[in-house]
Amino acid sequence: MARINFQDLILRLQNFWAERGCMIEMPIDIEVGAGTMHPATFLRVLGPEPWKVAYVQPSRRPADGRYGDNPFRLGKHYQFQVVLKPSPINVQDLYLDSLRAIGLDLTRHDIRFEEDNWESPTLGAWGVGWQVLLDGMEITQFTYFQQAGGIDLSPVSAEITYGIERLTMFLSRQSSAFDIGWGGGFTYGDVRKQDEYEFSKYYFEVADIDLHWKLLEQYASEARRCLDHELVFPAYDWTLKCSHIFNTLDARGAVSVTERVAVIKRVRDLAVACANQYLESRREMGFPLLPASEAAS
């Protein structure tokens, strides 16, 4: 059993996917709930242009915060995200090779692909796939993207999302995420425990509800203004901010049932508008990432 720490895991996964032709992108510098929301996934899966990318994405889910008390649930965790477009036919084999690359002898572990379809109402996106269970524990979400921003995807992208805290916990036989080694002699708890507590307290108890409703309003209208100026990346940034503000209000218990439906629709409408505008802008540019032969046809 490989006893590796958090950063070893990240480095090995990065190396593995870089060697298989992926670009290593950086995380988006905005609060998001998942690596999927990074434009390197959400926008790039649209249209015919090929794409191969891997990156770590800090992911914030305010409602999952447990004040740093729960060994497994975190209000912020890290995802290792891989997107392969179009999905290669051997993508599952590539994935299994990545597990071997982090030191797992798969003949001595139990690996299963169990149905788990993914859907994001706020992104108008869904996909079909599995959760990958390593010895009974979910370590990866594996998705064939079918739709994003309400647009049918062709070609189809494969998205592989590793839950890297869990994987490190398991590989290093730690029973709490806070006890895993990060690297450089620090533990995950050294780095994260204080902010887990403070953000849990903030999201659940302190966040100014009125302010957040106002921010939501302002961010949404700024997103619209950007769309009007045909600035899709800024528009998408503001859309992501709306999504995070909504998650904060939700964790704070400030969203009624009817409000929830209305806000989700509002964010989705923005995401759909961004997706359409992105696709249109790429089309106008003649889909520059297409190989010359295909672009001409």
Add this chain to the structure above:
Amino acid sequence: MAEYFFELLTEEIPAWMHDAAQATLRQQLSQIVPGSEVYVTTTPRRIIFFLSKLPLRENDREEEVKGPPRKAGEQALLGFLKKNNATADDILEGGDYVRIRRKIAGRGTDSILQERVPAIVEGLRWPKTMRWNGGAHAYIRPIHSVLSIFEGKHLPVAIFGVASGATTVGHRTLAPGTITVSGYNDYVTKLELARVVIDATRRRHVMAERARILANAIHGTPSLDATIWSQWQYLTEYPGVLRAEFRPEYLALPEEVLVTVMRVHQKQLPIRGANEKLTNSFLAVIDNEADPDGNAAYGNAFVTNARFADAKFFYDTDRRKPLADRLDQLTHLQFQEKLGNYFEKTKRIEAIAQSICPHLNLETADTLMAARLCKADLVTEMVKEFTDLQGQIGGIYAREEGYSNDVWQAIYDHYLPINIEDALPRTLSGAIVSIADKIDTLTGFFRIAVRPTGSRDPFALRRAAQGIVQILLNRDKRQVRLGIDQLIDFALAAHNDAGNAAVRNDLLAFFEERVRTLLEISQYGFAYDEIAAAMAAGWSRSLTDLVDRIHALKAIRNEANFLSILDSAKRIANITAGHASNRVDAKKLEDTTEKRLDELATAVGEQVDEMIAERQYRRALESFAAMAPELEKFFDEVMVMVDDPAVRSNRMSLLRKVGDAVMKIADVTKIVVDRS
């Protein structure tokens, strides 16, 4: 006799879809060649079938082909013969048209398979499909390879553009290499060596046996669950089971939570000890015959402990706020857009329960407390996480908050029965809260014109009505007469819509169908005509009374007197069709036979009414049947359809009077008599 073997290698197909896919394949493959033997099995990523007892080719057959009219001339005739590869000798005699008999050679089974197998496999309907790569095709999962072998030789086919070949692969991680296959037996052997047991039933048996042994080793038994096997056998190619332990401190959590986490979320089997109590050991599936380093046992325990840690967090959080203090929060929880929130629903459930209780001579306090608290668990963390446990969680919390057995059990049980086999609420209070909740839902949705149509019943209204009928059939004890008509009135009143005749009638019609259906499939073994006859005499005032009347009909229907009066009753119904009155003017009766019949009908009518009051339906029917000889005599001797309208009408009234004597029990004319 020939054999054909096929394998489709895909990516992991969801476990719950396999059984249906196999059944469809079996059915469709058996139609390719009638009389052939069809074996179908699947693994998580393979669809396999083996067809045997196939002929090498179809039989030849002859067919008549119609050509041009005889008078059309030489040119047309020659063209026709040429086209059909025939000569003038082949022309049949007679008719205005040229006809020939043509011999059609039977096709080779190989070419039939080449045509039909891709059509069947590609045409399989999956509940949810996906596209992959370039997105050209939609199927359950991407397709990797196809094996197609007829009589030991490769028979080329293509599935969504993937051409068949002679190779497949072994187990994903244990033996991932490529395997060349020459035939079915070769395939089975080589795959077994490559750690794939292709037969799903065999995988299940291996796992069931191993589960039993592992549980017995710690003096326990697997807490069996029929649905787990259909999951497990499609999650593995190489079947295995392991035993692991979670931290014993979590045994302090409610058992329902532990079992739900293990079964539903982790697809694990709990192990019960000798005293039926849960142990902290459980069983989990692995896609390997053993767990050589204990990794899978560690991983399963790890994740189960994590789940329980979360459950404990929810539990501890929930327990800080009593159920009674949660009612305000229900105002924020929408029941349905037009039907308000759960606080309002709770108020209506209470009002309906309050109306029901006096009919049952019940102390109402406990029942009403249960009604008030029954939805409070919907705003607990535990139910938000484990929605299947709604009701049960509320019941457990109520128990721990010190409410009486009657209160907590009623909350716990009030979603019951979920389906036809399900248990009923164990207490009368539970039954009342369950009924009140369901009738409120039904009435609400009917008021906003949301009703089941065809197969669409998104709010499970049929199930709700069926649940009420199940409870009333089994709970409506003799002294209790809670009718569905009353129940609807209580619910309409709770919706401030008392007297809404349209909704009332629609609900009654809806319930009538449920009652009929449930009685037809019930354990009583009633025949449809008995049910129809008794229901025609009323059903909505009491379902147990209805059942009593059907029992009486069933018991008497083959007795001679009753059979004889059935004929007369049908005759009466025909003669008096359209004649409503059953008032006889005794002074106008002329002959002794009709006078006697009238006196008898009066006496029997009184007797029958008394017996009905005592719910002695069998005896009442017997009294009625005893009129048979007198009635037959009447029909022999007395003419009803006489010219004098007054006499005619009076005689029709007399017959009506006779026929109506049992109308409160059943419309006996609906009984079908088998004369064979």
